[in-house]
Amino acid sequence: MSKILIVAEHDGSRLNPSTAKCVSCASKISGASIDLLVLAVDGAAVAAQAASLAGVGKVLVADNAANAEPIAAVLAPQVAKLAAGYTHVFGPSTTFGKDLMPRVAALLGVGQVSDIMAVESAHTFKRPIYAGNAVLTVEVPSDAAVVATVRVASFEAAAQGGSGTVEKVDAGVALPSHTRFVSRSGATSGRPDLQTANRVVAGGRALGSADGFQIIYSLADKLGAAVGASRAAVDAGYVPNDLQVGQTGKIIAPELYIAIGISGAIQHMTGIKDARTIVAINKDGEAPIFEAADIGLVGDLFTIVPEIEKQIGG
């Protein structure tokens, strides 16, 4: 029987929604038991949230002052130690999990399955390769721990209503001091989180400037949507890097994705192919974005976007 340990992602007080996606992925393995691991300074509040996810058995809490920031070199030896007895160790394919999980895998001496998008069996998974232009079905050995990251856009969040038990643990391993957190700067926009938003309005290079991008923010606010961007718009300095959607940015699956002035490079498309409805607005009718769009409109975005805002009403 599969015994799965999921490394919880959190900011010290709130559980990141990526964890509920991992639980959902793990629950696709039939008959699996699912435990969560919270590495924190004081993980009680996060553990309570983790325990309320449906399908969770135990929540292991490893409190340690060294866990104040998610430093992979500090967390990995604890995860590797506490993974003893588990058949699978999962983490989210967010920047947190991408940083941490390969380090865990190497400490355990096993390979890693990156970006699980579907579970075929306890040891067979589907994952995207070549920027999502091919899907690999991979079978991993059943006589070693399975370490994997979960492509969060591929899974619904696990429901609430669980009643997991919380248990304090101590990995009892020496932790390095060679890696030190200095600072973190991020946009606190007050808008929905890009990775979990139901609606996303995204802009590309055609917006022309940071000022030009204001019409994207305005439409997003009208729709209660998160704001995204193409790599070109980030490279040009119109918006910060955390808005980037695509192969090397965020992979998202909103109900509605409105791509404005985005041509649709394959690296961008891989980030949005799980969106339920894609709307494309571009002045170039030949832009590849239209091949994937559910609804396309050719024209000048500076005329169209304010007009949409007006017509959807208050």
Place this chain on the structure above:
Amino acid sequence: MRRIMVGVKRVVDYNVRVRVKPDNTGVVTEGVKMSINPFDEIALEEALRIKEKGLADEVLAVGIGPADAQQQLRTALAMGADRAILVQTDASVPPLSAARIFRQLIDKEQPFLVLLGKQAIDDDNGQTPQMLAALWDRPQAVSCSKVEIADGKATVTREVDAGLEMLEVDLPAVLSVDLRLNEPRYVKLPDIMKAKKKPLDTMSLGDFGVAEAPAFRTVRVDPPPQRSKGIMVKDVAELVDALKKKGLV
């Protein structure tokens, strides 16, 4: 000798639209343009800039792959790497094996810094830097968009989901690089000629005692599911109408 080691992987060029083979065993790579993995090119550029600032003496480019991967290492030498090593194999080398090979080369070459791309754009695994740092028991900083080297430390800015994170790591360390770290230089013709005289050593995968057969088995490779064909609307009124019908606004 203050040495920087850089990984250089030969991959299908990022402009190629890859096609899955009809027998579902992989993607078509025959007759397809191959290039240096774009992230590795950025890693190499950063190594060269660190050397040009006088903070390193030698840039060593390491590739693992078929004999043809010499082409990409020659390009790396033309960009400015001082020498190159190809660990030659026709087998597909999974990230853990690649990390083990790098780990052994580190013992021999004693770099103070290892710069790797944050992922290769073929397998999209994004694992080798972190695995190498674990095996080496040294710091890692992944997805770096800024790197400063001073006083035996690297201060790096990393691109994370929440924005930007700054870390300080003791050297030696493994850094994986992101797109916005720099813009790689173009190779000039005289540099290509000069690169032909630079040392490019070939080693065999067998020299490293790393298993040839990957532990993971490829069951099959499929094209991604296609989205159904959408509609084109002629104006904003039609667009808003279509969104309302879907209950999206």
